[in-house]
Amino acid sequence: MRKIFLPKVLDFQTYDEVFSEVLGESTEPVVFDGMGLNWIDPNGMVNLLAAGSVIRDKTDQMPSLILPKGEEVTSYMERMGFFRAAEGIFFTGSLDKLKQEGVTSDVLLEVTQIMQNSDIHKVVDKVQRRAGAILTNTLDYAPNAVVQFSVVLSEVCQNIIEHAESAGWVAAQTYNWSHRLGRLVVVISVTDLGVGFKGSLSSEHSNKFGKEWDDTKALEAVFVHGLTRFPDMGRGQGIQQIRKQVRKWNGMISVRSGTSRIIDVPHWFESSSLQEGLPNFPGTQINIVVPKRIQHEL
Amino acid sequence: MSYELETDHLSIDVAMILKELNSTPNPHLVTRTTGRDVRSVIEVRLSAISDKVISLIDFSDIEVMDFSCADEVVARLLTRFIGSDRPQEAFFVLKGLVPNHLEPVAEVLERQGILAVAENCSGLLELLGNSSSEEGKVWGFIEEKRSVTVDELNAVLVEKDDQEALKRLIDQRVVFYETTGNKYRSFGSVIDSLLE
Numbered sequence A: 001m002r003k004i005f006l007p008k009v010l011d012f013q014t015y016d017e018v019f020s021e022v023l024g025e026s027t028e029p030v031v032f033d034g035m036g037l038n039w040i041d042p043n044g045m046v047n048l049l050a051a052g053s054v055i056r057d058k059t060d061q062m063p064s065l066i067l068p069k070g071e072e073v074t075s076y077m078e079r080m081g082f083f084r085a086a087e088g089i090f091f092t093g094s095l096d097k098l099k100q101e102g103v104t105s106d107v108l109l110e111v112t113q114i115m116q117n118s119d120i121h122k123v124v125d126k127v128q129r130r131a132g133a134i135l136t137n138t139l140d141y142a143p144n145a146v147v148q149f150s151v152v153l154s155e156v157c158q159n160i161i162e163h164a165e166s167a168g169w170v171a172a173q174t175y176n177w178s179h180r181l182g183r184l185v186v187v188i189s190v191t192d193l194g195v196g197f198k199g200s201l202s203s204e205h206s207n208k209f210g211k212e213w214d215d216t217k218a219l220e221a222v223f224v225h226g227l228t229r230f231p232d233m234g235r236g237q238g239i240q241q242i243r244k245q246v247r248k249w250n251g252m253i254s255v256r257s258g259t260s261r262i263i264d265v266p267h268w269f270e271s272s273s274l275q276e277g278l279p280n281f282p283g284t285q286i287n288i289v290v291p292k293r294i295q296h297e298l
Numbered sequence B: 001m002s003y004e005l006e007t008d009h010l011s012i013d014v015a016m017i018l019k020e021l022n023s024t025p026n027p028h029l030v031t032r033t034t035g036r037d038v039r040s041v042i043e044v045r046l047s048a049i050s051d052k053v054i055s056l057i058d059f060s061d062i063e064v065m066d067f068s069c070a071d072e073v074v075a076r077l078l079t080r081f082i083g084s085d086r087p088q089e090a091f092f093v094l095k096g097l098v099p100n101h102l103e104p105v106a107e108v109l110e111r112q113g114i115l116a117v118a119e120n121c122s123g124l125l126e127l128l129g130n131s132s133s134e135e136g137k138v139w140g141f142i143e144e145k146r147s148v149t150v151d152e153l154n155a156v157l158v159e160k161d162d163q164e165a166l167k168r169l170i171d172q173r174v175v176f177y178e179t180t181g182n183k184y185r186s187f188g189s190v191i192d193s194l195l196e
Helices: A015-022 A042-059 A071-079 A093-098 A117-138 A145-164 A196-212 A215-223 A237-248 B014-021 B032-047 B067-082 B099-112 B133-145 B150-156 B160-171 B187-195
Strands: A002-005 A030-033 A064-066 A109-114 A168-177 A183-192 A252-258 A260-264 A281-291 B007-013 B052-058 B090-095 B115-119 B125-129 B147-149 B175-178 B183-186
Touching (some): A030 A042, A042 A109, A042 A281, A117 A168, A145 A183, A145 A237, A145 A281, A196 A215, A196 A252, A215 A237, A237 A252, A237 B067, A237 B099, B014 B032, B014 B052, B032 B067, B067 B090, B067 B099, B090 B187, B099 B115, B125 B187, B133 B150, B133 B160, B160 B175, B175 B187, B183 B187
Parallel strands (some): A030 A064, B090 B115
Antiparallel strands (some): A168 A183, A252 A260, B115 B125, B175 B183
């Protein structure tokens, strides 16, 4: 039995550590040890599901998950719908009491599987009903921001259905990023275990790049140039429009596929805009962070 | 291009189509798949009318419209009926667009390089899409006059850019040349004639 230890903080900056262990050659059964976990965000949750799925498919059995010591983290994961989403991925025999229906009012969008078109409609409808108060009262955005927020969610979720050829997950929540930014943020995370950007674009665009065709070129093709595998005009706007909207909100968006990550880096975040040589992620991850609105920044 | 006033009109309530199509009905025009399905319904309804048709596409009850859906329901629909290979003579007025709809609609029209006409909340017609200042000026002039002869218009449009603007507006079917009387008709006057 192999143990994969989850870090203390599982978010978009630390799940690469988990994936570097997940991707090993070993096919022996796995236990994810989350005993030391004391903070997990939507990125952590959807990518923990992705990691569990990879292990399940590789070992032909569901991995186990040791829950965090702190009840607060477990309770939060439960409120975010993690344990319901984990059914069929993690061995959840001991988690049954946590798979409660219903969501408490502080959750913006619990972990939701995206498999088909109607799932996106449900996500948009849910967010339209819940996000208004959070975005306007808590984050000081204009009342119409909720529609823009829904549009962003719809476009990122469509990326799964249109390009990944596989199921994926989405989750969103607000946090106080006091240590990093000194203010509240909304985090939206989407991940899938599909063909990734390189896989999606290869048949249509790889010849143009020849030997240089790799994950980074594929990411740049989509993220910077708005290319898609579809030849008809009007396609490829999704990511471009999301970037435009996130920039208006002074937010950050990162897209990770294969071994590379590309980021629109706002002034409040320190990072290079391109990261290469990461552990291979068999799919695509999109992470959006939108900070509370501050008048002088707009 | 000539235009004769023998036309039917077809009102299309997009929210109603969504309701009929969607297994989980909600007022959100989101996803490319949904957009494609909605466009398909509109095209079927249009094709049932053998004569020329003015289609009033009403978005009043739509809450969220994303870019993919706007591309399918607005840009691709209109593009199909602008080109010379259009399946029938159809003209479109977009209604009930609120500011949150206008952003995706403007974006997809620009991307497809086409123009559209929308009725704003005051009942006035507006030109949408990426139009030049000359196109805006010529369109506004003809809309205000409603009908102008070729000679009248030539007296006003003295710049070469104005003539090019007029040509694009006609190509985009937002201004019409009427052979009878050798004049230009505004989009609004055509609609009004139809609704009389």
